[in-house]
Amino acid sequence: MTDRNASDSTSRDFIRTIVAADVDAGTYDRGVITRFPPEPNGFLHIGHVSAICLDFDVAAEFGGRTHLRFDDTNPETEDMRFVEAMKADVRWLGFDWGEHLYHASDYFEQLYAYAEELVTTGQAYVDSSSLEEIREYRGSVTEPGRPSPYRDRSVEENLDLFRRMRAGEFEDGAHVLRGKIDMAHPNMVMRDPVLYRIRHAHHYRSGNEWCIYPLYDFTHCLSDSIEGVTHSFCTLEFVPNREIYDWLLDNLDVPRPQPRQYEFARLNVEHMVVSKRKLIPIVEGGHVSGWDDPRMPTIAGLRRRGYTSAALKSFARGAGITRVDKRVDLGKLEYEIRADLNPKAPRVMAVLDPLKLVVTNYPEGRVERLEAPFFPHDVGKEGSRTVPFTRELFIEREDFAVDPPKGFHRLSPGNEVRLRYGYVVRCTDVVHDESGGVHEVHCTYDPETRGGDTPDGRKVRGTIHWVSASESGSARVRLYDRLFSKPNPEDLEEGEDILEQLNPESLVDVSEARVEPGLLEAEPASHFQFERLGYFFVDPVDSEVGRPVFNRVVTLRDSWAKQQSDTPTRTPEPKTGRPSATPSTPRVYRPEEPMAGARFDDYVGLGLGEQEASVLVQDAPLAALFAATHAAFPDAGTVAKWVVNQVPRVAEGRAVEALPFGGDELAQLLFLIDAGEISGRTGREVLEVLAAEGGSPRAIVEARGLGLIADSGELATLVDGLIAENPDKVAAYRGGKTGLMGFFVGQAMRVSGGKADPKVLQKLLADRLD
Ligand code: ATP
Ligand code: MG
Numbered sequence: 005m006t007d008r009n010a011s012d013s014t015s016r017d018f019i020r021t022i023v024a025a026d027v028d029a030g031t032y033d034r035g036v037i038t039r040f041p042p043e044p045n046g047f048l049h050i051g052h053v054s055a056i057c058l059d060f061d062v063a064a065e066f067g068g069r070t071h072l073r074f075d076d077t078n079p080e081t082e083d084m085r086f087v088e089a090m091k092a093d094v095r096w097l098g099f100d101w102g103e104h105l106y107h108a109s110d111y112f113e114q115l116y117a118y119a120e121e122l123v124t125t126g127q128a129y130v131d132s133s134s135l136e137e138i139r140e141y142r143g144s145v146t147e148p149g150r151p152s153p154y155r156d157r158s159v160e161e162n163l164d165l166f167r168r169m170r171a172g173e174f175e176d177g178a179h180v181l182r183g184k185i186d187m188a189h190p191n192m193v194m195r196d197p198v199l200y201r202i203r204h205a206h207h208y209r210s211g212n213e214w215c216i217y218p219l220y221d222f223t224h225c226l227s228d229s230i231e232g233v234t235h236s237f238c239t240l241e242f243v244p245n246r247e248i249y250d251w252l253l254d255n256l257d258v259p260r261p262q263p264r265q266y267e268f269a270r271l272n273v274e275h276m277v278v279s280k281r282k283l284i285p286i287v288e289g290g291h292v293s294g295w296d297d298p299r300m301p302t303i304a305g306l307r308r309r310g311y312t313s314a315a316l317k318s319f320a321r322g323a324g325i326t327r328v329d330k331r332v333d334l335g336k337l338e339y340e341i342r343a344d345l346n347p348k349a350p351r352v353m354a355v356l357d358p359l360k361l362v363v364t365n366y367p368e369g370r371v372e373r374l375e376a377p378f379f380p381h382d383v384g385k386e387g388s389r390t391v392p393f394t395r396e397l398f399i400e401r402e403d404f405a406v407d408p409p410k411g412f413h414r415l416s417p418g419n420e421v422r423l424r425y426g427y428v429v430r431c432t433d434v435v436h437d438e439s440g441g442v443h444e445v446h447c448t449y450d451p452e453t454r455g456g457d458t459p460d461g462r463k464v465r466g467t468i469h470w471v472s473a474s475e476s477g478s479a480r481v482r483l484y485d486r487l488f489s490k491p492n493p494e495d496l497e498e499g500e501d502i503l504e505q506l507n508p509e510s511l512v513d514v515s516e517a518r519v520e521p522g523l524l525e526a527e528p529a530s531h532f533q534f535e536r537l538g539y540f541f542v543d544p545v546d547s548e549v550g551r552p553v554f555n556r557v558v559t560l561r562d563s564w565a566k567q568q569s570d571t572p573t574r575t576p577e578p579k580t581g582r583p584s585a586t587p588s589t590p591r592v593y594r595p596e597e598p599m600a601g602a603r604f605d606d607y608v609g610l611g612l613g614e615q616e617a618s619v620l621v622q623d624a625p626l627a628a629l630f631a632a633t634h635a636a637f638p639d640a641g642t643v644a645k646w647v648v649n650q651v652p653r654v655a656e657g658r659a660v661e662a663l664p665f666g667g668d669e670l671a672q673l674l675f676l677i678d679a680g681e682i683s684g685r686t687g688r689e690v691l692e693v694l695a696a697e698g699g700s701p702r703a704i705v706e707a708r709g710l711g712l713i714a715d716s717g718e719l720a721t722l723v724d725g726l727i728a729e730n731p732d733k734v735a736a737y738r739g740g741k742t743g744l745m746g747f748f749v750g751q752a753m754r755v756s757g758g759k760a761d762p763k764v765l766q767k768l769l770a771d772r773l774d
Pocket of ligand 1: 040041042043044045050051052054055237238239269270271272278279280281282
């Protein structure tokens with residue numbers, strides 16, 4: 005495998021360049037100290053592998069150390085179970101935090117003292133406004149905020165109130181502590197951020213000791229400072245928070261030199277969602293069996309699927325550290341696990357979809373034990389077992405064809421095939437069942453071909469796997485496919501829910517596969533290659549003695565890429581609905597031909613997704629429409645999405661050049677959506693009209709009354725209806741499941757046919773639900 009270990013990745017990314025400069029300049033005499041700071045509100049995922057490798061690798065490369073710190077300041081969502089699972093995951097990856105296990109909740113007392121310091125120095129105040137008022141006074145990106153009426157409370161009054169907040173004299177929401185910074189600051193985060201809130205809730209570690217809890221921005225920089233962290237790495241969504249990180253440390257009496265925050269791009273993987281918060285509804289909604297379901301992008305799920313820590317680390321390190329958001333091809337992850345398992349996993353035989361094969365000239369009752377090596381391709385590797393050969397065998401149903409297509413080298417009437425490590429057999433008869441399907445096949449075997457060689461040198465092209473019917477065992481085999489059908493499951497249309505993107509065929513459960521007898525004793529958590537089928541892992545949770553459950557880790561090759569290059573199609577997105585007994589892995593998009601490759605790179609440079617770029621490279625008329633539209637509408641990524649995904653849909657098989665609209669009209673349509681005059685969903689309707697009749701997008705919108713409903717009276721009636729219809733969801737939302745906002749927005753969009761103005765809608769919903 006491409007054995008990327010920690011030291012190979014020292015090829016300097018921007019983070020390592022910064023750390024090296026600090027080390028050279030002697031900025032910190034405490035050495036390099038990093039931390040990995042997850043919030044224990046779920047399980048770690050593959051994106052975290054990237055953060056963990058960065059935190060631990062960088063410290064190790066510079067002779068420093070890494071702390072594991074639980075960022076546990078949210079009493080409602082955190083849980084000991086998550087803490088333990090996260091520790092197990094980091095350890096399994098092979099990293100060691102030594103004695104440096106910390107919890108932000110350990111610092112509650114010190115954090116409180118820092119907060120009092122801010123109050124005393126006049127840099128924080130107690131605000132008694134409601135959260136809604138605070139939100140309203142904060143202004144927007146385009147308007148400055150306004151000061152709260154409580155902003156000028158005296159230091160004494162603030163101190164008194166803050167102490168009484170701590171003492172439990174007030175109810176949730178009665179007051180908050182805010183930094184006194186600048187209500188007109190261009191960075192919204194700096195408009196007097198809330199630092200503490202009242203929450204009478206039980207905390208999984210501190211119990212009921214506290215009823216005020218510090219917020220992330222206050223906690224994080226100070227936890228780093230308390231632990232002596234030097235370099236604090238996080239993902240790009242925290243860029244705006246860097247200013248408050250520095251402001252707090254600058255304005256408090258903390259040890260110097262203080263830690264600094266640096267941001268890098270999240271690791272995203274195609275067909276996966278990597279954010280705990282977005283994974284919670286998948287688990288809680290019962291769409292998978294739990295956080296460690298082998299389809300989950302969690303470390304625990306991938307481990308249970310059969311991924312190794314070496315493969316995950318190699319993948320994360322190979323993806324590198326940048327400041328540009330990326331979504332990495334799933335094929336790269338699969339490549340890593342194949343490369344890791346190839347030299348390690350013994351080859352064995354199993355039949356997933358058994359078809360009986362009767363060797364009519366083989367004596368009944370005879371059992372021959374045939375020698376079969378575990379590593380047939382690797383002469384250096386020892387080890388073999390015997391497989392029983394009998395008169396009745398099972399072969400894979402798809403390895404037989406009554407009417408073989410051209411190029412089919414497996415078994416068909418009258419033809420010969422080699423049974424792996426066994427004999428050459430010739431099909432003499434097919435027995436059909438009542439419905440005309442194949443019930444069993446009859447063959448004769450050639451006794452001279454034991455082991456598979458033909459002494460007369462005749463050619464037998466196909467070799468298939470098999471097991472004995474009477475001497476094999478039964479096992480459960482689970483074939484997993486991607487959890488989300490779309491490469492980017494987060495690319496949602498308005499009102500669409502991410503759960504709608506779940507791949508309904510992500511699991512094929514084969515309850516009665518036939519396996520060679522030795523496999524019944526397979527150790528839990530061991531790996532095998534089932535010849536011709538893929539790599540499998542003995543599920544450590546569901547397997548029982550003598551009754552193993554095998555999870556397919558990955559297929560043997562990237563069959564999706566092959567399928568694609570055989571039959572080029574316009575949209576390289578996998579079709580769902582395909583029988584997925586052999587689910588495929590995604591294609592590699594960049595074409596090999598140099599000119600096409602260069603055009604592909606240009607498209608990607610413009611900001612297009614790899615998938616869109618690969619389609620445009622292959623399709624000249626679409627590329628021309630893209631260019632014409634992009635000449636008028638500046639956002640290339642949006643143009644590409646519409647040209648690649650929507651235009652072929654409305655063309656319904658017609659040539660793109662023959663459609664009654666061109667780049668100008670498409671650009672006008674995109675401007676209407678961009679300006680918020682119509683929704684994306686309506687935009688697609690307008691495009692259908694354009695494709696059918698031509699015309700001007702604006703005229704179509706006006707003639708058909710498709711503009712957004714921005715009238716708050718009309719929308720309020722709709723929202724009230726929804727609230728009345730969904731009392732359970734409303735209660736859950738008010739109980740803290742704020743993720744349900746997505747549900748309400750989605751429903752409102754559906755009811756309004758996609759015409760509700762999202763801004764007005766969101767505000768109405770927030771008002772009515774809070
Ligand atoms: P949540 O959705 O609850 O915010 P999360 O998935 O973002 O969860 P955190 O606990 O917030 O996880 O993250 C812990 C650390 O891991 C942070 O420093 C964060 O920046 C980093 N991290 C989170 N997701 C990724 C990712 N996809 N790629 C790289 N680093 C990540
Ligand atoms: Mg996060």
